[in-house]
Amino acid sequence: MSFTVTLRPSGHSFEVDDDERILEAALREGFAFPYGCRNGACRSCMGRLLTGEVDYGPKKPPGLSQHDIDAGKVLCCQAVPLSDLELEVREIGAARDLVVKTLPVRVVGLDRLNHDVMEMRLKLPTTEQLLFLPGQYIDILLKDGRRRSFSLANPPHRNDFLELHIRHVPGGAFTTQVFENLAPKALLRIEGPLGAFFLREDNDRPIILVAGGSGFAPIQAIVEHMFANADKRSAHLFWGVRTAADLYRDDQVKAWLESNPSMRYTPVLSASGPEDTHWQGETGWVHDAVLREYPDLSAYDVYLCGPPAMIQAAEAAFVAHGLPVQNLYFDSFEYGADTQEALAGNGGE
Structure with missing residues (x-):
């Protein structure tokens, strides 16, 4: 029935x-x-x-x-x-006309961004293209039928290859393979584009971007897309990590600021270690740092990407501080019980 x-x-x-x-x-x-x-x-x-x-x-x-x-x-x-x-x-009208494809890809680059994040670059066949929106993700289809989801860190206009930020999860079969065994030129299969986390371009509200850890990946795609399209909205990026070593694209973000005066950047450390004794920036939970700067969120669009605990805490706090629910967009990555690798969310774990 x-x-x-x-x-x-x-x-x-x-x-x-x-x-x-x-x-x-x-x-x-x-x-x-x-x-x-x-x-x-x-x-x-x-x-x-x-x-x-x-x-x-x-x-x-x-x-x-x-x-x-x-x-x-x-x-x-x-x-x-x-x-x-x-x-x-x-x-979501913008995503409706995109075609979800299953495609072969070739690994053309593996570069460590810090101690536990790898940039993986994937090349599509010359006869294929993947149309997507900034912030969406793809699934890597494993041979045993399982999937691993990773956000696209490149914007749609920078499409020579697909860029993923893969964090090594201890005990994770796929991420361990990426860090230890996967060689350039390896062949993989992907499905995408997927997800409803992407930049909305139908209004002029200022934007707050909140990334947790490697949830920076889709935020990078969104920011680069805004710059490429001369988006006039102001944007403030908050990046929450444990220690300063986890800010694996900190120099790149600071370079953005030099050429884009409408953007602001606030990194936040939640568990600073001995190597961070000279840190003078924000500490604590990243959503609290947002609220210290913006106690009234009623006029903003907010984009969140990170682990479920961060998303849930931020969602409740931001709505309580005036953010309309319809102006909150988020991508939460969750872990599978079998390997503790991210199953869906696309935050790049």
């Missing part, structure tokens, strides 16, 4: 097959929903259930709280309809 999902406020509708998840059906039918991890952790695909019933199976998704359920929220990547539904969710 299939059920009809009607989207509000647009009135668009699509059919969901028996035991099919809402997000799967929406993407199959060409509707661009916000989504990230697709495993129920990142909350990017959350909508509001207006009428009807859904089921999540025996285990509630990790990103869905009892408060969310009581408020009528639904995680589209995990929810299976039990009836026809009316669902309030943001549709």
